[in-house]
Amino acid sequence: MIEFLDVCMTYDTGNKALRNINIAIGDKEFVFIMGRSGSGKSTLLKLLTKEAEPASGQIFVNNWDLGRMKKRFVPKYRRSLGVVFQDFQLLNDRNVFENVAFAQRVIGASSRTIRETVPQMLKLVGLSSKYKYLPQQLSGGEQQRVAIARALVNRPEVLLADEPTGNLDYENAVGIIRLLQDINRLGTTVVMVTHSQEIVDQTGGRVVVLDKGQIVSDEIC
Amino acid sequence: MRINVIWYCIKQGVKNICRNIWFSLASIATISACVFLFCLFFSLIANIQSTIKNMEDTVGITVLFDEDLEEADILALGTAIGSRSEIKEMVYVSAQEAWEEFQADYFVGHEELAAGFAQDNPLAGSASYVIYVYHIEDQDRLASYLQALDGVRQVNYSHKVIEGFAGFNRVVSLLSLAIIGVLLAVAMFLISNTISVAAAFRKRESQIMRLVGATNFMIRAPFIVEGLLIGITGAVIPLAGIYILYSWAAGYLAARFSVPSEIFSFVPIENIYPVMMVTALLLGGGIGFWGSFFTIRKYSKV
Ligand SMILES: Nc1ncnc2c1ncn2[C@@H]1O[C@H](COP(=O)(O)OP(=O)(O)OP(=O)(O)O)[C@@H](O)[C@H]1O
Ligand SMILES: [Mg+2]
Numbered sequence: 001m002i003e004f005l006d007v008c009m010t011y012d013t014g015n016k017a018l019r020n021i022n023i024a025i026g027d028k029e030f031v032f033i034m035g036r037s038g039s040g041k042s043t044l045l046k047l048l049t050k051e052a053e054p055a056s057g058q059i060f061v062n063n064w065d066l067g068r069m070k071k072r073f074v075p076k077y078r079r080s081l082g083v084v085f086q087d088f089q090l091l092n093d094r095n096v097f098e099n100v101a102f103a104q105r106v107i108g109a110s111s112r113t114i115r116e117t118v119p120q121m122l123k124l125v126g127l128s129s130k131y132k133y134l135p136q137q138l139s140g141g142e143q144q145r146v147a148i149a150r151a152l153v154n155r156p157e158v159l160l161a162d163e164p165t166g167n168l169d170y171e172n173a174v175g176i177i178r179l180l181q182d183i184n185r186l187g188t189t190v191v192m193v194t195h196s197q198e199i200v201d202q203t204g205g206r207v208v209v210l211d212k213g214q215i216v217s218d219e220i221c
Numbered sequence: 222m223r224i225n226v227i228w229y230c231i232k233q234g235v236k237n238i239c240r241n242i243w244f245s246l247a248s249i250a251t252i253s254a255c256v257f258l259f260c261l262f263f264s265l266i267a268n269i270q271s272t273i274k275n276m277e278d279t280v281g282i283t284v285l286f287d288e289d290l291e292e293a294d295i296l297a298l299g300t301a302i303g304s305r306s307e308i309k310e311m312v313y314v315s316a317q318e319a320w321e322e323f324q325a326d327y328f329v330g331h332e333e334l335a336a337g338f339a340q341d342n343p344l345a346g347s348a349s350y351v352i353y354v355y356h357i358e359d360q361d362r363l364a365s366y367l368q369a370l371d372g373v374r375q376v377n378y379s380h381k382v383i384e385g386f387a388g389f390n391r392v393v394s395l396l397s398l399a400i401i402g403v404l405l406a407v408a409m410f411l412i413s414n415t416i417s418v419a420a421a422f423r424k425r426e427s428q429i430m431r432l433v434g435a436t437n438f439m440i441r442a443p444f445i446v447e448g449l450l451i452g453i454t455g456a457v458i459p460l461a462g463i464y465i466l467y468s469w470a471a472g473y474l475a476a477r478f479s480v481p482s483e484i485f486s487f488v489p490i491e492n493i494y495p496v497m498m499v500t501a502l503l504l505g506g507g508i509g510f511w512g513s514f515f516t517i518r519k520y521s522k523v
Contacts, residue, residue: 049432075437078432078433078434081432082433083432089425089429091429102426105229106430106433106435106439107434107435107439108226110225150429154433
């Protein structure tokens with residue numbers, strides 16, 4: 001459960017990125033966030049990952065009150081989220097397996113857990129056979145799948161995706177959307193930012209549209 | 222904490238060093254220079270201090286009294302002098318003893334010459350006290366006090382040598398502190414730069430770590446390990462160098478010059494090495510740790 005209550009966000013530059021945002025996203029929901037460039041979509045996700053703080057209003061995620069969370073709980077909270085970006089953000093000096101394992105190693109998971117879960121995730125995203133490849137030896141779509149596997153390996157309750165198909169051609173993009181829908185069906189809440197009306201039309205579902213930092217529509221297409 | 226987490230951090234730290242090997246080597250070299258100088262000065266000061274200590278033990282103030290003073294008066298005066306707190310030990314040498322000592326020194330093998338003086342002690346009136354102090358710096362003050370006493374004829378002590386040594390010790394200490402301070406600053410600067418470069422290298426990695434919920438500790442540990450390794454390596458190299466150099470120099474000087482060994486003698490390396498080693502390791506490790514800690518704190522905030 002994600003809830004924004006009257007959230008406003010202003011950057012240090014004085015830029016009012018979000019105004020009076022009210023959204024409620026239920027468990028296991030799949031939500032698209034759309035809007036023009038600069039409308040505040042990424043900022044919305046940054047508030048959820050606690051990379052940015054709202055100027056006013058309250059945000060709740062799975063019983064966490066983000067505004068009142070103590071600093072030392074932030075890492076623990078972030079383990080309940082998975083994040084995927086437009087530019088994949090893979091580590092180019094490591095192979096596919098290590099890229100996915102990275103998310104577990106750095107939170108102190110045991111080698112045994114890593115050996116068990118990483119292959120499961122690679123299987124889920126359809127890259128079992130390419131676990132030894134380096135990122136630059138993969139296509140864009142495959143790289144994004146690795147990034148998704150990494151985001152999911154710690155079993156988050158929420159997956160946040162900021163234009164995950166932005167760098168992909170239509171076919172690859174559709175493949176990624178299918179994957180995200182599968183993941184959603186397996187019980188993960190998905191919040192996905194996209195520019196592509198085409199994709200939204202194709203898949204349908206709940207769409208929240210932002211403009212100049214405000215919600216202008218929130219409906220099921 | 223899990224053993225594989227510690228292992229992971231160490232591995233990443235080593236990786237940082239390798240990826241940025243020239244900067245790392247420059248940092249190690251600076252810390253080495255810093256620690257090497259520290260060890261050098263440390264050995265030098267330890268030897269100067271040991272020499273001063275030997276002087277305190279072997280070089281005393283000799284007090285001679287007016288010739289018409291009776292032995293009883295001298296002894297009474299001695300008791301009065303002996304109550305002063307800076308005095309460690311005083312030895313009374315009577316005229317008779319002084320004469321016997323003189324004979325032993327100068328008439329060896331010609332005892333018949335001394336016999337000529339028979340009942341007539343030519344050193345009559347040369348009864349003296351030899352006074353040893355706890356701290357050599359007190360000699361001056363004590364000497365002027367003694368000089369002013371009624372019945373004291375002469376006060377002998379080698380204040381020039383002692384002053385010279387104490388002064389030299391001060392100069393060496395100050396000089397070494399200044400040089401080490403400058404090198405310390407340079408080392409800190411280099412470490413800080415090295416860590417900044419490593420942090421830039423790992424920017425994406427740190428960002429992902431943050432987002433998947435790694436703790437600050439985990440994000441910073443590789444850099445701290447990097448700094449610590451650089452610092453400790455920078456301390457171990459000169460420590461080994463100094464050990465070899467010192468042993469060699471002590472052996473060489475002992476073989477080459479037969480200086481009065483009662484006062485000037487090399488302090489055995491075993492006596493100074495433990496303290497020197499621990500201090501040097503703390504110095505090197507400290508520069509590495511704090512240099513990287515303060516730098517990385519700037520770069521990684523939750
Ligand atoms: N770090 C920042 N400092 C200051 N202003 C920022 C910062 N990041 C974003 N902004 C501003 O906040 C507003 C919203 O930015 P945001 O990145 O959320 O837009 P977006 O909807 O994600 O755009 P895009 O579709 O291009 O990614 C923009 O006007 C942008 O200029
Ligand atoms: Mg954006």
